[in-house]
Amino acid sequence: MTEDKSRQTEIDEVRALTATTRRATVAALEDILYQIIPVLDHGFIRVVDYMGDDDAVVQAARVSYGRGTKQVSQDAGLINYLMRHRHTTPFEMCEIKFHVKLPVFVARQWIRHRTANVNEYSARYSVMDREFYIPATEQLAAQSSANRQGRGDVLKGDEAARVLQLLKEDSTRAYDHYEEMLNEREDGTVIDEGRQGFARELARMNLPVNIYTQWYWKTDLHNLMHFLSLRADSHAQYEIRVYADAMMDVLRKWMPLAADAFEQYRMGGAHLSAKGLEIVKRMLAGEAVDQSSSGLSAREWRELMASLGRSEES
Amino acid sequence: MTEDKSRQTEIDEVRALTATTRRATVAALEDILYQIIPVLDHGFIRVVDYMGDDDAVVQAARVSYGRGTKQVSQDAGLINYLMRHRHTTPFEMCEIKFHVKLPVFVARQWIRHRTANVNEYSARYSVMDREFYIPATEQLAAQSSANRQGRGDVLKGDEAARVLQLLKEDSTRAYDHYEEMLNEREDGTVIDEGRQGFARELARMNLPVNIYTQWYWKTDLHNLMHFLSLRADSHAQYEIRVYADAMMDVLRKWMPLAADAFEQYRMGGAHLSAKGLEIVKRMLAGEAVDQSSSGLSAREWRELMASLGRSEES
Amino acid sequence: MTEDKSRQTEIDEVRALTATTRRATVAALEDILYQIIPVLDHGFIRVVDYMGDDDAVVQAARVSYGRGTKQVSQDAGLINYLMRHRHTTPFEMCEIKFHVKLPVFVARQWIRHRTANVNEYSARYSVMDREFYIPATEQLAAQSSANRQGRGDVLKGDEAARVLQLLKEDSTRAYDHYEEMLNEREDGTVIDEGRQGFARELARMNLPVNIYTQWYWKTDLHNLMHFLSLRADSHAQYEIRVYADAMMDVLRKWMPLAADAFEQYRMGGAHLSAKGLEIVKRMLAGEAVDQSSSGLSAREWRELMASLGRSEES
């Protein structure tokens, strides 16, 4: 609480500082600048800086001297065109910087997106906070039987309770022992003056990957959309998807035209394989195609029918 | 002329637009935002956007909630430390976007810096401007005899005049023929209604690499400094070095502390090889080392003595 | 001729050297290793090294100790799955290195693919060869009237002849003057002992962008496929597409399973936008949709109908 308060004070102070700028400025993003957007039980994202707006995409595409055109409809048309035809370089001309608090196992997935700048809190240099991700009851999912890297039904009764108990107890114990090894408590007080304390860079190895870490993460709009296309996708693990969803909301505030184009041409819709396209053509020509006559495996047929909204045929 | 005027009008208009922002803002950079900084005979750089300031480096290094510390001396100390110890990630947290006009042969060197975002004027889509780089008289250098990729003395008299004449005449003729093949003049008027005109993406192949192109180029501070360390260096070709020098001036306005640290720990100073370090140690111990006793080749010995300011010994 | 002969001798010599290796080896690629594959009038690609095979993708996906599985059908299934679901990292585990000779204006498009390693012949250090791309008669296309960055019909009669004449004469003259400024001929002989010669790094600025350059270009399989998806596409300029086509042939020899998956799931097929998908669903449900009821612009409707093979409806 006290820590949350001092954190909020710092945020309020930095939000109170304003300046006049000639740069492209987005009022809807300024409104939420620096503010905590909660994700999971202890995590968050917050926007700490940004560069550019929808106009900046247009301006870069035209390599122009002024801003974009004055007519929104023309700008929207160009942005849609660029997105549809994969002219990605103008989207790289906008940049956003987030401060993110996230569990280490989520950070390990996230960091695989290499075209970004990252500065992470150092557990070699500093003592980690005592904060662990414990899933909400409705996220205590069983292993999926159909998909080796997916979730099935939510665990019930005793099994759910036992899992929660283990996660909580092991997190607490691991952190207690971390403090003991460090010979230092989270608040910086020394436990036993007679001991030396195990090096921070070593003691941290006792901590489980549901502990929260923090980083500054900065990327350009093109790579942000690539991140979202993979991580706001239904195949992504829930614990990273909620971060992507929160960032998608930020994108809508920041660049409404680019966000629309992204949802229309990248996130929405479907990619048909060469065979899938042939099947659609046959069906449009009136042929009754089923899996056996499709040339597709059962799995691919099911996926195709699902994407065409014909799950009854899968 | 008229074009320069309309360009200036666009720049003045965009400079006149201001907004209030909560973002880090640098007054010295706002002063020159969007303005043309001339380079070479027809080229320029101009800053079209930026993200972050010296504080933002500190803030990222600390993964903090507010801005950096309030004391400049502490911030400078941290920035120097980060630079000295090659902790590069906090410097990646600032970003700058330039609009650059530059000869194609300079663009071809520049583009080799891959960690940047680029959107170039398209000669497939548009007609190129009739602007060519013609070196100033004092840059009409002879081939160096010592260094295969360097320049020697300035050409004299007839040889200089002849080179200038050839460069000018060939540029003019190439552009005349470009227009003729396009069947279209620079101003967009059709030359001969009875002809079709050669495709733009093909006709441009007649243009020499001293023609000017334009692009938006955006990079983070770490990669900007890497660019400057190679291109503001005396081994870089003069025609790209002048761009790097102009960007170095921008850096000093934008981030005075980071610029100082960069000049102190990266641009200035010298790198000693393992053998070079041993020689310095022997000399400091009072030994009179010469090339034959140094174990270095004549060339490396010369380079070492030059970097130690002892060129009399080379 | 003589130069071509000495080049062929060097290639024959290096092809004659063989060694025993424990590495994954692809016989079909060894067959053509180092050999010139002609592209355009003076250009080529040739494979100078490679790492990995189809098995290596499987091996990396499984992080296994041995090679992939022994059954081709299983490997193909896994490779198709990875491609379909955009699991791209295993494809990054194979690498290929090309030596490419190409016109400078093609090199300028090509270099925009940043995730590759490049070492180019240096016109600062060396004298360029007298070789220029002159399009074949059937490539002398007029500007497209429908697409600003496209080609229309082939130029006819006098206009075609005049374009060819200009390209040839200007190339020849530019090179003659390049030699004159250098005071050195292509074969290295000095023209006039009484002159100094203009620096190489400057004299090259007189050369048009249809001159040929050369580079070593190395990339991983994932990024090669990304390159091919954009450059073997019908929207790419013909002069780069022919290089991509030649590399696609190499890919089929090198990694037949990955090449199949790439053609099935990436190159072939079609991407439907969110609206496009809705229209397909309505059509499959038996509704007669036309442009006015589609909600699409005329252009997008035309593109959608074309991709569905229903151009009569566009």
Next chain:
Amino acid sequence: MTEDKSRQTEIDEVRALTATTRRATVAALEDILYQIIPVLDHGFIRVVDYMGDDDAVVQAARVSYGRGTKQVSQDAGLINYLMRHRHTTPFEMCEIKFHVKLPVFVARQWIRHRTANVNEYSARYSVMDREFYIPATEQLAAQSSANRQGRGDVLKGDEAARVLQLLKEDSTRAYDHYEEMLNEREDGTVIDEGRQGFARELARMNLPVNIYTQWYWKTDLHNLMHFLSLRADSHAQYEIRVYADAMMDVLRKWMPLAADAFEQYRMGGAHLSAKGLEIVKRMLAGEAVDQSSSGLSAREWRELMASLGRSEES
């Protein structure tokens, strides 16, 4: 044991397969190809593929048709020149692929090197092995008092014993509970048929970061050397430095000339700051400089004297 045996069998089988190749081949690297090189208590590196040799650097620098020159001395001279003058692109033309087994906290440092290809064992898809890094007694270091991210003396007696006990017990318990939550043992057997089992992607969050993971890691020579320059450095944490040291040994086998140049011009030697260089010049001119007259902070003065081997003066 049994697992180690089956692993060795797989390795022996793949080592027994040989083929004839026209590619550059390095006998000293073929000798150790695929073999386990142990690092830490359960980790390893092993080379699973490579592309190129010292000749390939020369060949790329010259953009040549054949291999490098036949004279080793000339090749060494060129390689030294390239390294000294930071001409890095020819070094990017060689590639190496490692299979690495490493603790998760080491993997988290390692992955910050973005210019590499990585495919990691998936804890969403598979069950992790029961293998944890437990430091050897001589690595049980206390926190450094001088350097917040460094180690001090080795812990003694009871404190060391207690740390070892905690690390071992917590690892064991965390894995026991991981199995219990999964309802599945390491060997794949189900624990209780009446339970569903917690999803793998969730249960793994209980595991501490000293658990071992595995990945395939591939990079080019230039980026490998960059990795080594930071991670084989004395400031790097011991647990990643031992991996870098093992890779440095591999580099010496693979490319002896490049490895020599790297040690001479990058790893060895010292970088002097602008002020540091001035001080060396003054000392070489016979002036007795001490910290107070140096203009350096106490810390920088100490670092400079240490690098000049004059620690008595610090």
